[in-house]
Amino acid sequence: MKKLLFLILIGITYYIAGMYRSQTLLILFAVEVVFAVVMFLLPRIFQRKLHLDFAVKSDVAQKDAAHLCHIQATYRGMLPVSRFRIKLQVSYDTRPDTGKGGKRSSSFRKTQTLYGNCRHGDTRLSFSFCAPFCGLYSVRMDKLRIYDYLLIFSKGKRLHEKMTVAVLPNPVPLSLSLPFASLAKGEQADMQTVDRKGNLSGEVRQLREYTAGDTARSIHWNYSARADELYVKEFEKDADLMTEILLDMSGFFLQDAASVSRFYEILYSFMLTVVGREQTVCVQWFDEKIKTVVSEKAFEKKQCGEILLKLYRTDFSEENAALCRDMTGKYRAEQAGKDSCFRLDLNLCLWYGDLLLKQF
């Protein structure tokens, strides 16, 4: 429409200039024509020199919290790009993209249009992202459209960049009263609701080398600088108590996004509750890819998140639902009688052995 209007403007200018033999308007016509040509070429020049990509290909966000994502715009031209438009498509897959087809369609899909600009060099552009569900989100850049300075002409380009955002639940521990004496030796039966943060104010017991999962706050920067390696401060000895929980993922394909999200929230809260008691939580589920029950342990919050990420990436297909159910049942039978073995199923029922503790 703008192109048409601009062409009409050029036509009117030319007509009036000719009919009234006005050199002034004729010059204006010449300016308009040259501008039209230059503006037509500009987006095509910009397009060759502009490259967009996500700053990180995978990221972690929190449910219902604004999470900042970054797009890296690399532009090698000299003239600034005053406006470009990116069409982003956000889809929420309850199952990861296996690439084999037959997967269930995404529960959520939304297209968003965003505008930006950049000049020579690398520019980091940010946009916020707020996820209503827990799970894996796929953010794709579908189309890029670059405009000229007058926003009359534009040139489009298809993009294929993609990033994955794993949305974790809010870190809210559960409040549970258990019928048994203790979950671990020497600990109280009732698990109190605790909302703790890492405590850095205690006595430093020792310095040890940095391992994955250590918080940045615990890094001893000065010592690390001298030693040319990262060292963390260790305040107390980690507890060596473990609670197991088995996930019954059979019927996963029947669940909707909200239910699955709720499942993850409950699981995450459970894990946080356990690690909040300075215990280790062991989460187990049947992985149909390797046809066995996997166990993942966590003794701090960050590891709980990592377990969830692995769970997000695990495929629970309809074809293997029966096998999953059977294997899970079999494993449960094998583990029956063991202490501290919880079970959580997709009906949001938390079991302790055969005892239903709570249905959420």
Place this chain on the structure above:
Amino acid sequence: MGKRKVISGAKKQGRDHECSVSSFLFYLCGVYGLLFYIDSFAGIAFDRRILCLSILVFGLLLWFVFSKGNRCFFLFFLVFAVICAAAVYKYRQPLFRQTEHFASVIIGSFDGAGYRGPERSVTGMLVIAAAVIMYVMFIFEFITGNHGLLCLLFLGLLFLAPVAGLPTDGKTLFLMVVYMASFWALHGAGFRKKSLAGPERSLISTRSGAICGVLAAGIFLVAIPVVSHFSDRLYAGVYEAERLVYRTADRIQKSRGESRADGQVSRANRYKTGKDELTVYLNTAYEGDFIEEAGSEAHKPFSAVYLKGFSGGAYTENGWDPADDGTLLKKHWVNLSIDEKNDPRYEMLKERREKMPEQMEEDYYNLGAFLMASYGGSENYEPFVFVVTTKFVTDDINNQDHFEPYNHGWQLDRSLEKTAEDGYYMRSDTYDFYDQKYLHIDWNYRMGEQQIGQQTQKEFDWYQESIRAANGSETEYGQPQDSVYAGMSEDEIWNTMYENNRLAADYWNDQLARLKNAQDVYLEAVTAAYTQVPEERLPRLVQLVRSHPLETVEEITAFIIETLQSNASYSLTPGLSALNEDVVESFLFEKGRGYCVHFASAATLMYRLYGIPARYASGYVLFPEDLEKTDWGGQYKAVLTDDSAHAWVEIFLDGKGWTPVEVTPGNEHDYEKGSTVFSQEQLANALKNMDIPKTNERAKPAPEQTPRPAVSTQSGELTEPKPSEGRFRLSKELIFRILLSVCVLAGIFALLLAVGFCRRFRLCSMKKWDCRRVYGKMMRMLHFCGAFREWDGSEEEFPHLLSQYASFLPEEAVGRMFWIVGKAAYGPGKTTEEENAFVRNLYFQIADKAYKDLGMVRKLVFRYGRAFG
């Protein structure tokens, strides 16, 4: 669930539209462009220095206040409104007068005749108006970001200028174009919808605007010489397109050719359709002497025949009103004084005056026929017989144009029939037509005794000869015995013949006297009517004629023809005339091109100003070569299309009546200058020692051009009028100015480029720095921005504080930077290139953040002085 928004745009950072130096300059361009546009109105004068300075000062004030925030800006508006109101109240009377004058100039400029009053200074009013307009424009551009409305307004003003006849010059256009282009780009980049929180949105939009402004300026400067050189070709493109549309529309409408003539003086181009409109048959009755006399072009007229369909009377805005001789003569005849005592035909004239005023018109009408029959016939010259067939769409014979040649005798026949093919009514009018070169009359001629005797002797001799030759046979008079002269003696025959001739001579003398009287009366009437000119609409034409007083008709004719043809060229596509200009003055004094209607109208008005009764005439021109022989012996036929439609001027000459004068230069047709009345030699002789003036810019201006009235200021003093801007021309002075401007702009641009390159060089050289040096620069930058002045960056808490300052950076990243720098400072080994790059990247992000919080001046120093970012 599932309906919540997944992605939302980030919050806008800071103000949507900031006012950088470049955008402020472009804003001033728009204001000054508007000022110079107002300057183009004739009748408006102002002190340019005061206005330009006021605009600059007020603009700077607005810019300064705007930088302090929106609240300050609107508070300023209140103060400004109070000051304006106080000023208006204090100087209300002179301001009111100036406003009134300004309004009358604007309204008058769009009037048919344009504003013709004196120039007055309106400086005070314009100062206040400029302040208000600047404020409004500032709000539109920098607060609401609504450039579209202003852009439309500016474009509308530019389009209006030629329509209203305002001479817009190059600098006005230049300033307006730069303003429109720069802000169009500025606002295009300053998006208002969902946006990415880009750190440099304002900077990029400013740069985009600046680039577009500079680009517009550059294109403009290059376009001037190109357009000046190729303007005619470019105009021709428009006309070709219009011609195509016109013909296509004509074909679609399937309009038919129709004979027509009117007094409309077109302001537009003329496009021919080539449709048949008039058919002319020429029948010649006799051969013999006529053929020998006529020469090889036997039976055809010797020169162009003007078939007149319309005569113009009064000149109005729309052209020429039809001449109404009947009413004219009636009015004049009523007032005619007749000598009761001495005129023997008093009773007859009185009766005619009371009962049949149209008789005068008929007398005059018969004048030509009588003259032709009497004097043309006296040379054995027989007339051509024209049958002019015209086409009409209605059969209302009273409302049809008829096309008749000059110097025709009585209308011999008239018939009307409808053709079966296309539904036209074809009317045929038959005239006998005399070539004017045979027409000459001596009003003082009287047939006296001598002429009667000679005529009688001729007749007597012929009678005797015929009797002898008959030898008793029947003579022309019948049998000799039956002749009227039978039985008479020679003396008696002689006396009878003499008496008859005497009676015939008396009748002839009476007829001549009566027709002379008719012509005199008619001449009086037409002199009064057809020398009227609306002088207030044609001041330049009046001045042109008054400055060249001439006496004789030959001199006047030669002057008019030469003036028109040397100052104007023939063109069917002269373009449109401005609304506030008279079409004839626009043709002669502005455009310098036109076609027959313009030449004829100008000539008519000039003749009238010289006191010679003249009328605008239109119809068709028949050239001898248009006639083709038909299968009927001695008959010629010509089918005339709209190509033959023409307009000319006719003047009333004593003894010849209305005479066509050709003033249009030949283009497709070989029009003969002047008319058959004046030969080329006569015109050339009349032109000797005559100064032909130049009427438009294409020629050097004549020294006695119309002086502009002096400007009257508020105090009543007269000031020098400013020269008329005129059309845009590429003069040496303008070229020099353009080159100088280009050099200055290039110099400024080069300086800015140099500063920019220097900054860029310094920033690029940071790529070779190690992380410690970068970290040191970061600390200096933070200190310059007023942050962490008491910290040197080595403190343990510093990463935490810095991550709070730069909250968009994760603390881990800041900590890592701190670690890398510490490692470089205290560690055993060197830092890797990746680590250095990491520190540099962080530095630039922190620099961007620090830059935003600075004021305008410090920003300049930050970027170009210290090159922090």
